[in-house]
Amino acid sequence: MDYQFKDIEQKWQLFWAENQTFKAEDNSTKPKYYVLDMFPYPSGAGLHVGHPLGYIASDIFARYKRLKGFNVLHPMGYDSFGLPAEQYAIQTGQHPALTTEANIATYRRQLDQIGFSFDWSREVRTSSPGYYKWTQWIFMQLFNSWYNKTADKAEGIDKLIAHFEQNGSAGINAVSDEEVLSFSADEWKALSHDEQQAELLKYRITYLRESTVNWCPALGTVLANDEVKDGFSERGGYPVEQKKMMQWSMRITAYAQRLLEGLDKIDWPEPLKEMQRNWIGKSVGASVRFPIDKSAHNAQLAIDYIEVFTTRVDTIFGVTLLVIAPEHELVASLTTPEQKGAIDAYIAQTKKKSELDRMADTKTVSGAFTGSYVLNPLNNEKVPIWIADYVLAGYGTGAVMAVPSGDQRDYLFAKHFDLPIVPIMDIQNIEIEADPTKDGLYINSDFINGLTYKEATAAVIAKLEELGAGKAKVNFRMRDAIFGRQRYWGEPVPVYFKDGLPYLIDESDLPLVLPEVDKYLPTESGEPPLGRATDWKYKGISEYELSTMPGWAGSSWYWYRYMDANNDKEFASEAAVKYWKDVDLYIGGSEHATGHLLYSRFWNKFLKDIGVVFEEEPFKKLINQGMIQGRSNFVYRLVKTDKFVSKNIFKNLLEYASLIKKGQVIQLFEDDINYDKLYNDNVYNEDDKTYFNYNGELLIQNLHVDVNIVTNDILDIQKFKKWRPEFTNSEFILEDGKYICGVEVEKMSKSKFNVVNPDDIIERYGADTLRMYEMFLGPLEQSKPWNTNGIEGVFKFLRKFWRLFHNDQWQFSVSGAEPSKAELKSLHKIIRKVEEDIDRFSFNTSVSSFMIAVNELTDLKSSNKAILQDMVVILSPYAPHICEELWTLLGNAAGTLSYAAYPKFNPSYLVEDEFAYPISINGKTKMNLNISLSLAPAEIEAFVLANADVQKYLDGKAPKKVIVVKGRIVNMVV
Secondary structure, eight states: OOOOHHHHHHHHHHHHHHHTTTOOOSSOSSOEEEEEEOOOOOOTTOOOTTTTHHHHHHHHHHHHHHHTTOEEEOOOOBOOOSHHHHHHHHHHOOOHHHHHHHHHHHHHHHHHHHTOOOOGGGOOBTTSHHHHHHHHHHHHHHHTEEEETTTTEEEEHHHHHHHHHHHTTTTOOEEOOSOOOOOOHHHHHHSOHHHHHHHHTTTBSEEEEEEEEEEETTTTEEEOGGGEETTEETTTOOBOEEEEEEEEEEOGGGGHHHHHHHGGGSBOOHHHHHHHHHHHOEEEEEEEEEEBOOSGGGTTOSOOEEEEEESOGGGGGGOOEEEEOTTOTTHHHHOOGGGHHHHHHHHHHHTTSOHHHHHHOOSOOOOEEEEEEEEOTTTOOEEEEEEOTTSOTTSTTSEEEEOTTTOHHHHHHHHHTTOOOOOOBOOSOTTSOOOTTSOOOBOSOTTTTTOOHHHHHHHHHHHHHHHTSEEEEEEESOOOEEOOBOOSSSOBOOEEEETTEEEEOOGGGOOOOOOOOSOSSOOTTSOOGGGGOTTOEETTTEEEOOOBOOTHHHHTSHHHHHHTTTOSSSSSOHHHHHHHOSEEEEEEOGGGTTTHHHHHHHHHHHHHHTTSOOOSOSEEEEEEOOOEEEEEEEEEEETTTTEEEOTTTTSOHHHHHHHHHTTOSOOOSOTTSOHHHHHHHOEEETTTTEEEOTTOOEEEEEEEEOGGGEETTEEOHHHHHHHSGGGTTOEEEOBTTBOBOEEEEEOOOGGGTOOOOHHHHHHHHOHHHHHHHHHHTSOTTSOEEOOGGGHHHHHHHHHHHHHTTBOTTSOBOOBOSOOOHHHHHHHHHHHHHHHHHHHTTOHHHHHHHHHHHHHHHHHTTOOBHHHHHHHHHHHTTTSHHHHHHHHHHTTOOTTGGGGSOOOOOOGGGGSOOEEEEEEEETTEEEEEEEEETTSOHHHHHHHHHTOHHHHHHHTTOOOSEEEEETTTEEEEEO
């Protein structure tokens, strides 16, 4: 029977599901291997062909590792909390859980159709109460911990309390808020319970504080930086402003140094590691306190100084202004009445920008003067205080000392506002920032005049310490992570409030389940949607936290839940965690570099600190798969007509105008078009893909067309007319009877009609073809365009492979004969090649090698069972369905292919012991003859002359001379 891929694939998908073929053992004598994919958010659109790329690669590797004798854990689940489901709920009133459930059903069907070897017995969903119970439990551990800098790890808050009770705050070396109390043991005990809890909140790893956030009024929620683009929400395009709110935060900064050091111990792409290094942003410098000038306006100000961090404290004599963030807590106090209007206007303007915009906007020069001054602590010169949006309150101290002669941005700022610029170094070009690693001579102060950069830095820090005005300091650019979202569809925070202070609910009350609400919008008074819940109070008395956790909460530990997914007593048992340890291979997108991957490493280190996991880093090796881009198709509409012109008739406007001018094609535009000018002055708008004439009149418009009604760039005109009824009566100007579409590679998206549904590919060609074709498109890490045109070749390959096992009547037929040397050579070439390719994740080159091997075996008319059975095993990670079917047809037990042994490579089969000598007579090659390479020249001559075919060419004549070049040629002169 011919290759019936539909029946075969349905059969084996059902078999794997019923027999739980890929269920991993929790303990095994085999070595463990943990293969993980970044689990998907189940959107309503389902999968397109770009989504499975990484999953196919990880599945090939997981299947290969099983064949290599490993106990493989390869799980899958869903990151199922999130904003899209909530927005749909707001629009329709349908509970997000129902939407999410329907979307998951679609994803599961599609994933099963592709034939992944997932252990579905371990499936997780972050929105399931059984799962987020343990996310809440981790939050509670974070709340009940502080970071001991001396021990360099998190410890229980009880240990901190015990220290306070015995020693007061003396000797505490902790990561904490800037403003903490100093007290003795007796003073601590004299504090009220509420006062103690308020002080402890300054040390807890998760804590409440007022933070500047991206607030979207239309969505009624805080957005992460990556959810904001150009001042608008990525979803919906609503305005986003900066707003101060009381928010939960986590002290990821406590782990900054460990997060940096850990990057040197993991096998991740270097660009991704560099992104994390830059995000963490370690800087070595000094903290400097600039005293506030308290004359006049600031006489009653409670705070005496503004603190800044600088990596160039040696340039302190060049400071001509201090710049603080517009949202800095001192702005209102520092602003004089004369400057209030300008300051208020500037703050209002800043609120319209997201933090990302402010960080990236290096060209804009804007700011406002507060009217107040600080004093330079080393020379007492007055320094004006300005606000500017390039300074962020959450970074460092929210204030910077500006040195226009040493920094490009400070220089532009000072020039724009006509502020003084004090030279500090012998710099020839002020617009070129000085290299701080090079020594230089200072010319502005006797204090450091003539010192090198290093000497000057040390001298300034020593002087600041002497004056109590500063000290050496290591700073990190990374800020604590904001952990609250004003949304409904997220994990409830297991906290209630009493007398304005937060307390954890009892662990026995977990999970704290989302309550029912009448709407998924904020309340009329501005509270988050959970404020709509009726009688939702802890123990019927205390108010719960109304914010929910952010999307990254559930994804920051999910790989541990896979280890023990059905455990209702703990997030994962010690035995399971000790056995599986960490993820050996993680595949996912680089866009998560400074989000999920950073937070996951943070939580993993914390969980290790408290003794529930045992590895410092969660993911040993990580691969970023590239993007499969869409291959868009276009039709060309002549705007002033109801005509569409095929691509090659209308390659470009110049050529077409030229043909009209010469009278070689019909005139398709109205007569009032000046074709002479058109020929000389046409314009093509790349953004809109439209053509204009010299007057700016629209002439041709490229319209995206659904790629699913295009085959090999040929448009199905009837399907197009059904798809776009407004063009039912349009005329299509063809070439050779066909309408050829234009082509362009773009991001795959519904708006460009270039989304290819894997369901359609599987229906037409099968899942094995889809799997192999996605690998065949190019290297895993690179982006590449999808082109359905090339998929036929892979399908034909699989059919040809199937044909090897069948005779001319399509009956299964294999031979038990001894394999020939040529067959063994072909087999062992592919054994070695695929093994090497998979180990270096070069899946695309394997597909090419499979095609070559099958062509060789076809040419050899190979039907040898021993050869073909090994070929089935080698190909099975790529095309598992067809291989399972052939495995059983070969007489093996059903389903055991997944745990068969990968064939061993024997290099001796690739050693060449024969050579096909060209046999030449009088300089003309007549034939090739296989001769052993072990024969001497005389023996080769005798072997050739004894050959019957050679004698026919000699026609009974004895050669006058025989020339043998060993391993090259045999030439006879007659």
